[in-house]
Amino acid sequence: xTVFVELYGRLRDAGVESPVxxxxxxxxxxxxxLAALRARLGPKGALLEGSALAGESxxxxxxxRLPESGRLAALPPVCGG
Amino acid sequence: xxxxxxxxLRVEELIELCAAPGHGAQAVFVGVVRDNxxxxxxxxxxxxxxxxxxxxxxxxxxxEARGKFGAKIAxxxxxxxxxxxxxxxxxxxxxxxxxxxxxxxRYVIERIKERLPVWKQExxxxxxxxxxxxxxxxx
Numbered sequence: 001x002t003v004f005v006e007l008y009g010r011l012r013d014a015g016v017e018s019p020v021x022x023x024x025x026x027x028x029x030x031x032x033x034l035a036a037l038r039a040r041l042g043p044k045g046a047l048l049e050g051s052a053l054a055g056e057s058x059x060x061x062x063x064x065r066l067p068e069s070g071r072l073a074a075l076p077p078v079c080g081g
Numbered sequence: 082x083x084x085x086x087x088x089x090l091r092v093e094e095l096i097e098l099c100a101a102p103g104h105g106a107q108a109v110f111v112g113v114v115r116d117n118x119x120x121x122x123x124x125x126x127x128x129x130x131x132x133x134x135x136x137x138x139x140x141x142x143x144x145e146a147r148g149k150f151g152a153k154i155a156x157x158x159x160x161x162x163x164x165x166x167x168x169x170x171x172x173x174x175x176x177x178x179x180x181x182x183x184x185x186x187r188y189v190i191e192r193i194k195e196r197l198p199v200w201k202q203e204x205x206x207x208x209x210x211x212x213x214x215x216x217x218x219x220x
Contacts, residue, residue: 008129009200010212050217054198056133059220073131073198079215080128080135080158080199081112081170081190 001026003066005037006073011051014044019072030060037074051076083139083154085132087161090168098155099175108182110190112170114163118213122206128169130160131198142192152176152185158199 004019012018022036030053038045052075053060055067059075066072082098096107114126135158143154153175163169170193174185193199194216201213 006131008131008198009202009215012129013212052218052220054131054134054218057137058134059218061220064220071133073134075131075134075198075218076200076212077215077217078196078198079194079201079213080130080197081194 001028001066003028003033003072005033005053006071008073009076009078010047011074011076014041014047016041016044024066027065029062030064030066031062033066033072034062034074047076048074082156083136083143084157085130085135085139086157086159088159090157090159090171092168092171092173095155095157095171095173099153099173101153101175103177104153104175105177106179106182107173107175108179108186109174110170110172110186111168112190113168114165116165118203121203123165123203124206125162125164125204126169127162127202127204127210128158128160129200129202130158132160134198138197139193142189142196145192146174146185146188149188150174150176150181150185152181154185154189156189156193158193158197160199162204 007018
């Protein structure tokens with residue numbers, strides 16, 4: 001499956017264009033997507049420390065399968081307000 | 082009513098939206114961009130946001146405050162680049178009595194800082210910028 005992961009916050013400084021296209025096994029989990037994203041970021045992969053993957057309606061648990069539709073985003077630690 | 086917006090926040094509208102005939106109290110919290118952070122002079126702040134999840138999360142937080150405190154909540158978070166002194170977040174809570182209104186405002190701003198998918202990039206007067214640390218999201 002092909003997914004596109006949007007980058008936010010400090011991940012915008014990772015030196016890659018957002019969204020990032022990833023090729024994953026069918027039924028891939030959030031953890032697999034984050035691992036693939038970390039590999040893609042190479043030496044900037046440490047920026048993903050503490051990040052979560054989310055769909056449009058919720059943050060995904062690590063073992064949760066990626067939603068079949070909608071946007072995906074990698075979310076570093078948040079600091080709104 | 083909750084909203085994520087690129088437009089300047091209008092606190093008066095939020096106060097009107099949280100009004101009800103049975104309310105004897107309205108409390109308002111407004112967060113603004115300050116001109117310093119840890120000894121550095123700040124020129125402005127960019128608020129980045131994953132909008133679809135932020136809209137849903139802010140609505141959930143407001144609903145939680147309604148359930149916990151019996152409060153009618155109106156809240157708005159601004160995104161984009163803001164100058165010093167501009168409001169980044171505004172929360173209005175209407176309740177029958179004052180204690181719950183204060184508590185509801187406090188609850189909403191604390192949950193925003195913990196859960197809303199928003200990120201601050203500070204811009205300093207020396208021309209540099211920095212993404213601020215925050216709270217990791219989990220589920």
